[in-house]
Amino acid sequence: MRTIDVTRMAVANTFRSKLRTTLTVLALFVGAFTLTITTALGAGVSNYIETQVNAFAADDVLLVQAQTDLTLEAESEGPAEWDPETSTSSNSQAGGAPLAGAQAEPLTDDDLDVIRGIDGIDGIDPVRAVSTDWVSHGSSGRFEFSVNPQSAVTVADLEAGEQLDQGASRFEIVLPNDYLDALGFDTATDAVGAEVEIGMTDITGETHELVAEVVGVSRSSLFASGAGANNALVTELASLRTAGIDGADENSTVAIAYLESGLTATEIDQVTADLGDAGFSAQTIEDQLGIVTTVIAGITGVLNAFAIVALIAAAFGIVNTLLMSVQERTREIGLMKAMGMSSGRIFALFSLEAVTIGVIGSLIGVGAAVLVGSGLGSALAAGPLADLEGLSLFLFEPLSLLGVVVLISAIAFASGALPASRAARQRPIESLRYE
Amino acid sequence: MPTDDPRSTSTASRTPAPPAVLEAISLSKHYGSGPSRFDALSDVSVRIAAGECVAIVGKSGSGKSTLMHLLALLDEPSQGEVRIHGTDARSLSGRALNRLRNREFGFVFQQFFLNAQQSVLDNVTLPLTIAGQRRRARRDRALDVLGSLGLADKAAAKAVTLSGGQKQRTVIARALAGSPSVIFADEPTGNLDSATGAIVEDMLFALHRDQGITLVIVTHDDDLAARCDRQIVLRDGRIVSDSASPALEEVAR
Structure with missing residues (x-):
């Protein structure tokens, strides 16, 4: 089976049970959103401080x-x-x-x-x-x-x-x-x-x-x-x-x-x-400012930890969703295996389904975070934080956005591994039995 | 349906020494061990020649489905061996086995096993997709097969909207899409009323007659079995009669 077909089939399967997929995506969305916002907040504040430090003093x-x-x-x-x-x-x-x-x-x-x-x-x-x-x-x-x-x-x-x-x-x-x-x-x-x-x-x-x-x-x-x-x-x-x-x-x-x-x-x-x-x-002077930076890194770390907790919860959601999916499609898996689909391809099919859920959840989460963060950032910059010039509270770096998507897709893949390997191990004959 | 497959010519040269497509040599299959051991199949040997139409008959629990699964390489025997075109299946790698099932075998099941939410076309192209054919090629082939089975207008319909007879015809189209040399049919008419069942039967026998496809039909329907060239009767995991070898039949009596 060609990889493009496995991918196409996995994406199609993702949308087969819309409610279930939506709920799982929602869980990932929360994680992705939080992670993106906190990372951007950390980056924005650190960047601001760094600029200030650099503008600040001679090294000697x-x-x-x-x-x-x-x-x-x-x-x-x-x-x-x-x-x-x-x-x-x-x-x-x-x-x-x-x-x-x-x-x-x-x-x-x-x-x-x-x-x-x-x-x-x-x-x-x-x-x-x-x-x-x-x-x-x-x-x-x-x-x-x-x-x-x-x-x-x-x-x-x-x-x-x-x-x-x-x-x-x-x-x-x-x-x-x-x-x-x-x-x-x-x-x-x-x-x-x-x-x-x-x-x-x-x-x-x-x-x-x-x-x-x-x-x-x-x-x-x-x-x-x-x-x-x-x-x-x-x-x-x-x-x-x-x-x-x-x-x-x-x-x-x-x-x-x-x-x-x-x-x-x-x-x-x-x-x-x-x-x-x-x-x-x-x-x-850097030492002294370093304390401030460390405190900010600490706060960002704690916030990120919450995001990771949300993602772990979401990971169990994925495991659950896919296990149900495997259960429901026992016959289909058996049929595909009877028709000569290899266990590896079956594994890939279900893993990709998990990754699809991960990519959708993280893209929506990251997108929403960028929108909300940018809106909030400019509202704050115009209002309460107007005194801190040059501060963009949320700094969205393309690489860290990509990092969030990759991280969540990886978590999704890891969560999909158990259900996918269960599907891959199924013997066609067990799946096709109907008496 | 036109085909350039050399296998289809084998019907013409059947008389001298028909080559065996499938050969089972002293197959046994048992489940469990100790006192709970259950022998589904004991010492069964069968030789099925290319272009034959064989019915495997028996009551429920007689081991007829087990025999079919072993012949179709969906399951492994506890003892004995299965040869495909003379090759011992045990000598084949997993990959080669998958390839073989994909290229040589077609499956028709009583329960259809169609993807209800997918279109008829997608269901029929499944074996071709697994085989790695390109989208265009498999679509053309599937439409061809659907046309020959009178389902061309249903290609875009979702499988769930079909009647029972249409579903089974779709299943036959799916089995046929990969141009197999053997079609395994497990109670193909079990879920159909007699009129629709007759149409599906006619279709299967036409494939056998016109394209020389080997048919292995598992059934407990005596009328369907009677339409086949050869009947193998199983009871309690043993062959009690095989119309190709009358001697055995007499022993059983």
């Missing part, structure tokens, strides 16, 4: 902070007793460092010297606390404004203009694009080159105003909140803030260590280990 930078001593907190259930030897008032965070751990000891000058002395580290800058109050442009009025103190190590996801020039002596900022309307710019390009006023209050309560040039306009990003400022501006803002009072700047908990150029991954690991021995924890 470590974020260093003092290691927090967790054992103290673990020993007692309530709040730890204050001890002048070990306790410090470290609650004040360096202005808006979004990536730093919650409560770390401030880094002292001695600490910085130790870090500077470690092999492989080229230099270290404490992340200085900066605080700004408002920004305005011409007669626009004043708007609340904050500067990201880590903008020295980040690369903004630009909508227009250029990156900050860290070496420049003039004050430069990269303006988040949600300020455009407020500050009276029509487009991002209009804002580039414009000068804006920045207002701030120092720790003595005195106010200061600065003028900075907008060199670029950034898209909103998950990780880099606030405007970017170049070194010159950050340094100026930091020194204005301390108002010339010595030691007011010392409670910076995070420092940026610059690695010597050309270090390999192993060498970077060694530097991290050395820092660990010296009592500091160091992470590359």
